[in-house]
Amino acid sequence: GQSLEQPSEVTAVEGAIVQINCTYQTSGFYGLSWYQQHDGGAPTFLSYNALDGLEETGRFSSFLSRSDSYGYLLLQELQMKDSASYFCAVKEAAGNKLTFGGGTRVLVKP
């Protein structure tokens, strides 16, 4: 089986930087994904890391260390619209199955 751990909630002010950590224990590992979900909405894809290192996409960056079974999502220049839940998810080696973490609720304050 697989288990993923991430903090339940983070609060920050507009313009700040937030880092959401994700540690995982898996029997197989292909890559780590991040998804954003606004209240009442569907998850939307943010990033995918298969190799160690940092991937940058605009204000959001994602990092992976396979040797440490650890990754993080970095949200920069926070905006009010970034208030949402963020989920890490591990892609198993077989097929495209994803196992999701419990999610981190990010609250951005003015």
Place this chain on the structure above:
Amino acid sequence: NAGVTQTPKFQVLKTGQSMTLQCAQDMNHEYMSWYRQDPGMGLRLIHYSVGAGITDQGEVPNGYNVSRSTTEDFPLRLLSAAPSQTSVYFCASTGGQFHNEQFFGPGTRLTVL
């Protein structure tokens, strides 16, 4: 492209009733999944399919059936609804440049009384 569509958006059932949640995608994706999301929690995989005619169980399959007769459609059947199945159900298909991105439908909010 409409992407991934789900019907209905909302549904209330009585214990013991059966129903089918519909899911369709027009992106010609082979891989599709069904998840449930309980309040304040992550998504748990119910069933998935790697292509027409092929389905398999996920983490929480009990009480649900699926079939995949076409690439486009992946319905989820609740056999005999129970209050524990009250949840939001999301259907997703997998695509993107390296087949690493899941595209989610808008969800079905199900209440079982």
